[in-house]
Amino acid sequence: MRQPRTDPNVRRQQILEEATWLIGLQGYNGLTVQDLAKRCGLTNGGLLYYFGSKEQLLVAILEERDRSEAAIIHADLEIAHAVSGNANYAESTVLKTFCAIIARSIAQPELLRFHTVLQTEALNRQHPAHSFFLKRDAKVLGEFAKLLTGHVDSPARAARQVLALINGLNQQWLRADMEFDLLAEFDEAIALILPWARSIMQTTYAVATN
């Protein structure tokens, strides 16, 4: 009857992962604590012991997402920048960064789903993740613009275009049940904005997909 006492850190992580998966399917509002608890093999009371409330669970997921995303992206960029010594990022770095984003989505489609679904649900000002995604859009646009500086006429505008392409293609890909080659489509699309991209694609591929 009683659970065989799982390591609480493992449990917590498991809950976060299952919740991410379920939110990706049904959104935050469509998620029920009961469902989630059952998937994790405990009762709703047991689950709420970890996070206090459904909303705090969401906050915990978003914080973790923030942490791991920041870790990945910044690690890549900081190194690249330090190496070059130049004010702007190298062409290969820029391209690699964008492609890495897509590659990660392909590798972890449940995370992509989570972001895609939650992001739109959170257009509602009352949504607990509303301001999170407001800030996130601003931050991402800023980082993209910085990345694009020196490579396009208007970095801010190009940042919007890159982000729009990423989000738009992601959504098509998810709706089509991932049955087209997202990375290939993105490569072609990014070449619209960075014409030199096509010529250095081979190298990038290898890096991005690792």
Next chain:
Amino acid sequence: MRQPRTDPNVRRQQILEEATWLIGLQGYNGLTVQDLAKRCGLTNGGLLYYFGSKEQLLVAILEERDRSEAAIIHADLEIAHAVSGNANYAESTVLKTFCAIIARSIAQPELLRFHTVLQTEALNRQHPAHSFFLKRDAKVLGEFAKLLTGHVDSPARAARQVLALINGLNQQWLRADMEFDLLAEFDEAIALILPWARSIMQTTYAVATN
């Protein structure tokens, strides 16, 4: 106490509009029959008299959306095609069609919100609008491709790119509370795919916004 006996067709239309607005805010699952009924000035029982169930209400909205969209787009294109006599659409027609889509979104942001929110919520295979948006994506991509034939190397791929740009920019625009010039951003973005677009923009503007 009793309602002053509104014309049932007017009532129906009002319900559809309020529902569209509310779904745009909170999604279909977030919509409550009670809320909607109150906004329409009748009781939940009274509302369901018109549509039978919440799901049938959604179906009715989607059908109406289908009808009015098809009417607008096809009207434009059929005429344009008939006039030219050519196998492909004229540059100005293509551009005008795309811009008209954006212009309509700007003119009726509640419809844009409805589509944006519902479309993502419907990524879930269980969602009553799932197959609707599956078909819609296919249809739109097909129409875009046809429209782009003769103007780009790969019409199918370019169609994806255009649709991605539209959806992506729309989402950014809604999240930013409509505080940037969506049409200007789109003009620049479409010029990435159709380089000749920039030169004929002035004319298009006037037409698209009417």
Next chain:
Amino acid sequence: MRQPRTDPNVRRQQILEEATWLIGLQGYNGLTVQDLAKRCGLTNGGLLYYFGSKEQLLVAILEERDRSEAAIIHADLEIAHAVSGNANYAESTVLKTFCAIIARSIAQPELLRFHTVLQTEALNRQHPAHSFFLKRDAKVLGEFAKLLTGHVDSPARAARQVLALINGLNQQWLRADMEFDLLAEFDEAIALILPWARSIMQTTYAVATN
């Protein structure tokens, strides 16, 4: 399965009465909507249809109590006052009023229980009936003082004493399962404050218990 459609006003009244009874037993916090609903022969949802929330139900009870109490007391006094033409109330009126309060408690012990239990539960500042009983004490003390003016040295102090005696005896009576003669005890007690009371008791009795 479905209820045989009781008259909604009757239903409402029935709910208020059952709730009064249950609160008298277990307090407001001890009252469960489920329990109350079952006693009324409907589901909790059905019950909340009438009052919206447990707290609003309490408010409705208190409002009704207020109304019917004010009606009874003021009717008696206004008439008595009007008749006498004197600035102060007649001895018999004063006594009759106090005894009538006790007589009503004896006739409707469930109301007495309700007030006794809720009043103490509401000592908590967070309690939804807290301010109700604050105001009630003030109002009752004021009315008692007015009633006692001309009959005692310090009407305000005597009002406190009368109220304390009433509440204190009530509580003992309820705890003793109503197994002593509350009215007799009160008659003796009120005579401590109004020494002339004993001599006119016979008359009062007859009136108060009607």
Next chain:
Amino acid sequence: MRQPRTDPNVRRQQILEEATWLIGLQGYNGLTVQDLAKRCGLTNGGLLYYFGSKEQLLVAILEERDRSEAAIIHADLEIAHAVSGNANYAESTVLKTFCAIIARSIAQPELLRFHTVLQTEALNRQHPAHSFFLKRDAKVLGEFAKLLTGHVDSPARAARQVLALINGLNQQWLRADMEFDLLAEFDEAIALILPWARSIMQTTYAVATN
């Protein structure tokens, strides 16, 4: 992380005190083990280690109350009685005893609150403290009657009156947030029953408030 190992007797005492305080605020049913544990700086499991269950905790509090009350009252009386050698208590002893009760309530309002709240909550026959307060009322009335013997016509009846006055005034005092002079009000009230009280009040005051 782990508690710095407080002396278990101190701990126990602290729990009893905090519980008394919380029950005075919200009643026994309104008390939650979680709340109480947090106030005591340990977890719910840790708290229940001491008392086994919420109800046993209540029993422990009541037993302790019994003990310390009995100790105080009886000490006073026994001595007074022994000294006088008379069958009845001296006037000053009687008055001192009553006033001492009030003085103790003023000095420890949290105990007064506890009794006031719990006593009424326990009117419910299902309440774990129901029989405790039944017996207590009987015992107190008996002791009061013994105390009043020789000073009033009907000691039993006078005992009721004194107890009613004490409880009634206490309740008013708590509701008024302790913003009137309870002892002064009680002095006047007790003089209704013991007319000679007023003349020996000065002496009593000094004793009672120490």
Next chain:
DNA sequence: TATGAATGAGCATTCATTCAT
């Protein structure tokens, strides 16, 4: 055409208690 009463299922959350550690 609609209202208004009612249901039944579900929801997030709370809580006393248990127990392995």
Next chain:
DNA sequence: GATGAATGAATGCTCATTCAT
């Protein structure tokens, strides 16, 4: 001695739906 994880039952409330009127 005490923690921390977990349960199971309950709680107030919401919601789509039904249906007599």
